[in-house]
Amino acid sequence: MYTQKVMDHFTNPRNVGEIENASGVGTVGNAKCGDIMRIYLDINADGVINDVKFKTFGCGAAVATSSMATELVKGKTVQEALQVTNKAVMEALDGLPPVKVHCSLLAEEAIHAALWDYAEKNNMKIEGLEKPKSDIHEDEEEVEY
Amino acid sequence: MEKKIYLDNAATTKTRPEVVEAMLPYFTELYGNPSSVYEYASQNKKAIDDARTQTAKVIGADPSEIYFTASGTEADNWAIKATVEAYADKGNHIITSKIEHHAILHTCEYLAKHGYEVTYVDVDENGIIKLDELEKAIRPTTVLITVMFANNEIGTIQPIKEIGELAKKNKILFHTDAVQAYGQVPIDVKELNIDMLSASAHKLNGPKGIGLLYIRKGVKIRSYVHGGGQERQRRAGTENVPGIVGFGKAAEIALATIKEREEKECKLRELLMKRVLSEVPFVRVNGDKVRRLPNNINFSFQFIEGESLLIMLDMKNICASSGSACTSGSLDPSHVLLAIGLPHEIAHGSLRLTVSDEITEEEINYTVDQIKEIVEKLREMSPLYEDFMKKSN
DSSP states (O other): OOOHHHHHHHHSOSSBSOOTTOSEEEEEEETTTTEEEEEEEEEOTTSBEEEEEEEEESOHHHHHHHHHHHHHHTTOBHHHHHTOOHHHHHHHTTOOOGGGHHHHHHHHHHHHHHHHHHHHHTTOOOTTOOOOOSOTTTTOOOOOO | OOSOEEOBTTTOOOOOHHHHHHHTHHHHTOOOOTTSOSHHHHHHHHHHHHHHHHHHHTTTOOGGGEEEESOHHHHHHHHHHHHHHHTTTTOOEEEEETTOOHHHHHHHHHHHTTTOEEEEEOBOTTSOBOHHHHHHHOOTTEEEEEOOSBOTTTOBBOOHHHHHHHHHHTTOEEEEEOTTTTTTSOOOTTTTTOSEEEEEGGGGTOOSSOEEEEEOTTOOOOOSSOSSSTTTTTSOSOOOHHHHHHHHHHHHHHHHHHHHHHHHHHHHHHHHHHHHHHHSSSEEEOSOSSSBOTTEEEEEETTSOHHHHHHHHHHTTEEOBOOSHHHHTSSSOOHHHHHTTOOHHHHHTEEEEEOOTTOOHHHHHHHHHHHHHHHHHHHHTOHHHHHHHHHHO
């Protein structure tokens, strides 16, 4: 059901862990829906992401998208990291099953939440960054029988 | 371990070689249509009669009370839809439980959208239906009580006799979905006051694509599938002769081995339960510990999610299942685990292991070793575990 890349990032996830005194931390998702992602960013004075770590509670796709998202933003500037969309994460993983697309949205949201935290801590505004939603599943429809 | 360890026997089972052997002639040599008049086809008619006797024996029914269907799901649909239709003059109310299989729940939801009224009775923390609530739910317009014999996820066996008595006392038909229990635990439909019962062959080492509905003599429900005169005018469609023969053989073997399988499976279940509970922290067993199917174990591991656990077990050649949202295809975890009062995050971390008599103690021990390692790995990357550990330090 998953691509080889998804399986690779699920079984050998990159950048798992925490960063003490991180520049920004973002946690998104909720336990009700079964996935929670937390991203830690270490951003230097030039606005470059030196290091990034994640922790995820969720399915294989949730772990793989978190892992891939951290790889995609590492070494990037804040502005570049902001351009890492869920589509980019999915493409880098060679695709996700349709029911798992929300995991990639969650990964994008987690990066944004961590950047938002970084901006708040430093009393700055990041161009193009909106306050992340706390729950990305709000508008999903119910199935009818 | 090189060999696959199949711990998902509630999903389906291996067709026994004796069953396959019994079925084979009915594909190649004895392929006649049982409805034909010539002698050649009448052998098939006899084969169906024999299977009817074999499957009836398992539940203490008369062979004439057994009707073959294409699946347990079809039997459930038939029992419910045909009952509400036949008893339309009496009323339009159905009583069921919150932990039924989707074959029951979605049929009830469908009927509720078409003017019927359905009461979903609560269960306690072990998944046993609340009999007092069930009794209170009865109305003059109630035409059917349908409560599963044993739950497919947590293995809890319901107080079927008490429900049967309640139904009889109030002159309401009682149907039970016994797909998980048929051939696994002793059932006597007369003693238990069961009016209708659904079963499926592939859960007891029979073939897929064949089920049955037991309808007690005197219950006036009509056909659900219209067409020819098969199954005494009650279920049209040329009989699945190989399937029926396979079901009969599987039922015969299941009945003959019920005790020894129960003993063996209970032993494996206890070993698995004991080791996991003593060696893995933050875990609970879901379902009743005593009133439980011999082959079923259901755990919830805190701070981790079920699908991740399943994929990692799969990589170790272990087949299992989970009640997490990701495995149900929706965002909510299993309705059964929520009904027994588990919070969402605990329900997401569930793992169902269902053994068979072919499983060895060595395989159970290997499985526990893998579970320990995987749970630890997943917790290391879980933000819920991180928060919990920080709070408790």
